[in-house]
Amino acid sequence: MISASVQNSSFNTHYxxxxxxKLELMRAALSDGVTGLRLRGTDWFSWATAGxxxxxxxxxxxxxxxxxxxxxxxWLLTDEIEAQRFIDEELPGRDESAGGYKLFAHPWADSTARDTFVQEVAGGGKILSDKPSTSSDFTELPIPASLITHKRVMMPSELERYRLVGxxxxxxxxEVLLEAQPDWTEYQLAxxxxxxxxxxxxxxxxxxxxGEKRLPLYRHPVPxxxxxxRVAMLVFCARGYGLVASLTRFVYFGGLSLEQAKLHQQVREVEAATLDASKPGVSLREVxxxxxxxxxxxxxxxxxxxHHQGGTAGYLAREVIATPTSTDSLAENMVLAWNPSLSGAKVEDTFVLSNGGLxxxxLDPNWQSIDVNGRARPLPLER
Known part of the structure; x- marks a missing residue:
């Protein structure tokens, strides 16, 4: 998570x-014999707990x-190994005294205690879950689409945290690409x-x-x-408060050739068309x-x-990836991470969509950029 100095910031007032x-939204999903909602995934846990x-x-x-x-x-459900850490470090400002969660802790070796507790407080009804279990003694059903949509549209407090993470x-x-050296290995850079x-x-x-050898060969170059x-690409998906910020940058040792410069320019033109098309109400298929x-x-x-071209982002690096058959539509306060690429060139940043644009x-203001369709877009770093 974010460092202690950041956790003590004004974000606490938003919890x-x-x-x-979010409890209102989750409870609104309970109906027709569904008496509980159980969230297991990393993305949903952070969403439900305000980071x-x-x-x-x-x-x-x-x-x-x-x-x-x-x-x-x-409730926040955990075992006795983790309980005190959650009390000390994750629940403050999110606990019952603040209108949030009670803690239920069970012995780590008793794998049935958690399910027994869930059955008791849910009255034996059906349970919604982001990861429905097939081994439970009670019925677990997928989360409805309406709640999934709420997760993908950021609240103002979430956007405040997202801006910090970005x-x-x-x-x-x-910092890293200013320090990188051509004799570093990809392992060292990563x-x-x-x-x-x-x-x-x-x-x-x-x-x-x-680096120079593998960059033209693979879109997802595991180091x-x-x-x-003479060249390196570095890609981040950085997670803070559960929110994922994605970006890609390049460094050239000795400068770009005319061919390389043209390739990056062409990728920026593709991205410009992508960003221009990204408006509230537009479907991912249209983009x-x-x-x-x-x-x-x-x-x-x-x-x-x-290569996939990206899509909506948030508590996952990609909430939905755009395809020719996508039916999801964009909405105000959704977050987007597009990543158009050609062999040896790519551009990627994380944007929030509003009625006023993207x-x-x-984008670090200290990174050299160029205006493309009214947006500052990163240039490859030449050293």
Whole structure:
């Protein structure tokens, strides 16, 4: 999570109101014999708790606690190993005294105690869950689409936290690429990126790195023991308060060739078409079609098939990825992370969508940029 100095900020004042509103939304989903809502996933846990985290293993989709909500109560469920840490570090400002969650802790070795408690407080009714269990003695059903939509539209307090996460992530990126050296390996670059995120209280949910050799070959270059050489790409998905900020940057040691500069320019043009198409009420399918058309105009009609182009973001790096058959529509206060790419070039930032346009959450003002359709877009760093 974010460092202690940040946790003690004005964000604490938003917890009670935000959690109260989310409890209203969760309880509104209870009907027709459904008496409880159980949230297990990392994304839903942070959403329901106004940015708390239950993460222990970064790679896991679930964590050391879950949320249970009924019409009469709300609980954070965990075991006795984790209980005191949650009391000390995650529940303050989110607990029962603030209108939030009670704590239920069970012996770690008693795997049935949690389900027994859920059955008791839910009165034996059906349970909604983001990860419905098939092994429970009671029925668990998927979360309704209406509640999923609420999760994907940010409240003002969530956007305030998101702006902080984006700023810290972009500063970490700038720091690392100003330090990087051509004889570093991709492992070293990715490690420096992860270190810079951790130093700012961010979880390095994803850190990709590619040097001169592997950059043209793979869209998702998991780092290897390969020297960077004359160019490197670094990709972050940085998580703070459960919110994920994504960005990609390049560094060139010795400068870009004319061919490389043109490639990056073309990717920026594709992104400009993407961002121009991203408006409230527009479907992800329509944005996808705009991306496909722009690739064709740039002379790369098959590029859209070579990598997903991104989509909506939030408590997941991508809440929904745009496809030719997407039915989801964009709405005000949704967050977007598009990532158009060509072989050897890519552009990616995280934006919040409003009626006034798009606001970039991840562009460090200290990073050199260029105006594209009225937006500051990052240039490759030349060193």
């Amino acid at each position: 009670a109101a935000e959690i109260a509103r 708390a985290t239950h993460t222990v293993l970064l790679a896991a989709e679930t964590g050391a606690a879950e949320i249970l909500v009924t019409s009469e109560g709300a 700023r810290l992530a972009s500063e970490a990126m700038t 490690g420096a990126g992860a270190r810079a995120m951790w130093a700012r209280g961010l979880h390095p949910a994803l850190t990709l790195a590619a 290897k023991h390969e020297a960077l050489g 996808y079609e705009a991306i496909a058309q722009s690739y064709t105009q740039q002379g790369y009609p098959h590029a859209i098939q070579e 606001k970039n959450l991840t």
